[in-house]
Amino acid sequence: MDVFKGQNILNFVKELPDDDSCKAYLAKIKWQDGFKCMKCGHTKGCAKAGYTYQCYNCQHVESSTANTLFHKVKFGLHKAFCIVFEMATSTKSVSSVQMGKRFDVRQGTAWYFMQKVRIAMQSSQQYPLSEIVHVDEFTVGGKEEGKQGRSYDSKKKKAVIAVELDKKHKIKRVYVRSIEDYSARSLTPIFEEHISTTAKVVTDKWRGYAPLMKDYNIEQKYSAGGKNFKEMHIVIMQLKSWLRAIPTHVSKWHVQRYFDEFCFRINRSQFKETIFHKTIERMVAKKPIYQQVIKQHVSV
Ligand SMILES: [Zn+2]
Incomplete structure (x- = not known):
């Protein structure tokens, strides 16, 4: 056709x-x-x-x-x-x-x-990220964007992001998932849906990732003010500015749809x-x- x-x-x-x-x-x-x-x-x-x-x-x-x-x-x-x-x-x-x-x-x-x-635009979940994968949590919405660290402000929506990099540290693909909290239970689905067990995963030192270590190849690094995860933080900034362009209030329930759209286009x-x-x-x-x-x- x-x-x-x-x-x-x-x-x-x-x-x-x-x-x-x-x-x-x-x-x-x-x-x-x-x-x-x-x-x-x-x-x-x-x-x-x-x-x-x-x-x-x-x-x-x-x-x-x-x-x-x-x-x-x-x-x-x-x-x-x-x-x-x-x-x-x-x-x-x-x-x-x-x-x-x-x-x-x-x-x-x-x-x-x-x-x-x-x-x-939702992911088919058929092609898990398989190279170097950086994973981090972040928040969107609410008033002031916090500095590094985990926010517990209930107005903000929490999310976890997985960014796949090639050997030259170029961004290949991205997935984002809305989460309720930063517990291991909430962090697990993005791994199950989007990350291959053979990928080389890098996270910060958050203990929520510890239970996943038995199934995934995870290395934990200090964020060093974002320096160790430069590419991922660029994507997070892009995503935040993408969401800012949407003037109507994005409810917690619908934010995943905007994440899906953002990732579909990047990928x-x-x-x-x-x-x-x-x-x-x-x-x-x-x-x-x-x-x-x-x-x-x-x-x-
Ligand atoms: Zn018929």
């Missing part, structure tokens, strides 16, 4: 000018390996008008948006594609207020849809050409999520 490449907005509107072309784009992705009926699982059917497919077994007509994160997008598929394009390709974070103004949708509508895009910065297509592909692969579920901050 013709994959949209690059970050040029003029090419984007030329190749995907309206709702129909976006429907066609989704159909190509959805049925690229053949048709499978979402109602009965039958694999024979025929393409119908409007980029739909009809099942020969149960006669159900399936649209290219059905059973994906584009399901029932009420403000039009073209606007939805534009929002995905903005999120995937612009270097700064865009707020739902701005996005709403730019594409003439209500702020709340834009926010819900953007949360869906962020859900698609694909070498593949910018196809980042838009990759995001659309992931949105097609994900099941629909209803606003109520997003609002209830249920993890999906």
Whole structure:
């Protein structure tokens, strides 16, 4: 199929000018390996008008948006594609207020849809970090950013970050996870989800990492005012400034979505050409999520 490449907005509107072309784009992705009926699982059917497919077994007509994160997008598929394009390709974070103004949708509508895009940006957890991995905890939000050390200010949201470096200490990939506290129990998931047991992990001297040492190759170093973890602290600064650009109050429950978006873009910065297509592909692969579920901050 013709994959949209690059970050040029003029090419984007030329190749995907309206709702129909976006429907066609989704159909190509959805049925690229053949048709499978979402109602009965039958694999024979025929393409119908409007980029739909009809099942020969149960006669159900399936649209290219059905059973994906584009399901029932009420403000039009073209606007939805534009929002995905903005999120995937612009270097700064865009707020739902701005996005709403730019594409003439209500702020709340834009926010819900953007949360869906962020859900698609969640890590698949299939490629754990495997080289040199620096891990640290930090806080976001609240009033004044504390100095080094662990803050117990309840307004701040706590997080743990894992940064993979290559042998020349260049940043390769990043994962961030929202945590309740700094206990070993809360620090364990980022290891299980994102770090290979063969990686060379470096943390500061915090005792919360000690129980993980039996399964992971962990070296503990003094932070020395951040000097021993220079690259990681640069990423943390970038993440904080990324979050500052979002004016609405980010609740504790939703902050993970913004972390996912930030990491997805960093981790694909070498593949910018196809980042838009990759995001659309992931949105097609994900099941629909209803606003109520997003609002209830249920993890999906
Ligand atoms: Zn069927």
